[in-house]
Amino acid sequence: SIGIEMCEHRGNNREATLNRTAKLAAVLMKKNDIPLRNVVPHYHWPRRGRNPANKNCPHFLMDNGRPGGKWRTFLNRVNYQYRRLG
Template sequence: MIRSSPSSAMTSMSPSSVYRQVKVKKDYLSYKARGRSRKKMTPRYITIHSTQNWKSGADALRHSKALKNGALGRLSWHYTVDEDLAVQHLPTNERGNHADFDGPGNRYSIGIEMCENPGNSRSRTLERTAKLAAWLCVKYDLPVSRVVPHYKWPRRGKNPPNKNCPHFLLSNGRPGSKWQGFLKAVDVYRRSMLGR
């Protein structure tokens, strides 16, 4: 799953070095963009998604462009991650529209989308996403149990209400061993930043 599974005996890393490894590029939506809620948020969760966009070239920068030009309507999230970088679209203290309409997934969680375009390395994308989620856990003092799949947030009026997302980390549409493996990687990176 993750290219080089992090060892639980990993050496200590500073949060700033992990952030540099993630290679975050800030490319915020304009303040007046349709996808900007302009509503403040104190993050309590980190929600992991998969783009389910298999078009050639649909990498993090292309998703950023689609968000900025309004091609995705009112949808918005905080980061899009591919094998090479993570693009940040919103400040992490502002609500996005990525999980469950006006439910707690949008009101209290940072949304991270993972790219699935052809040629994008899933293992490198997962590794970068695990590091980003761990860095956010440290920044906001969140336990790894607050890193959740989109599946966690039911969507009113949808059938089924819980989305099979991120589909490649779920087992039969639900969190299982693959999801637990991802959380283990997040926890190893988080502990390395905390010196544990």
């Protein structure tokens, strides 16, 4: 698997971070023949012996601690960037 971390700092432009991350994910998908359905948040992997079992990560793309509309919107960005690669 390939992991991508989105780091933020004070004064960060979240939209720019999301766009850069979507572009990077698309390039990695193309290079490694990874389908969009395999692009998953950190939440995807359960943490053994932890409560909650799934990490709320990336928190700004989760809806009430779970993948939902915000995550789907991000995947749409990734897919858009992927299609632009041709």
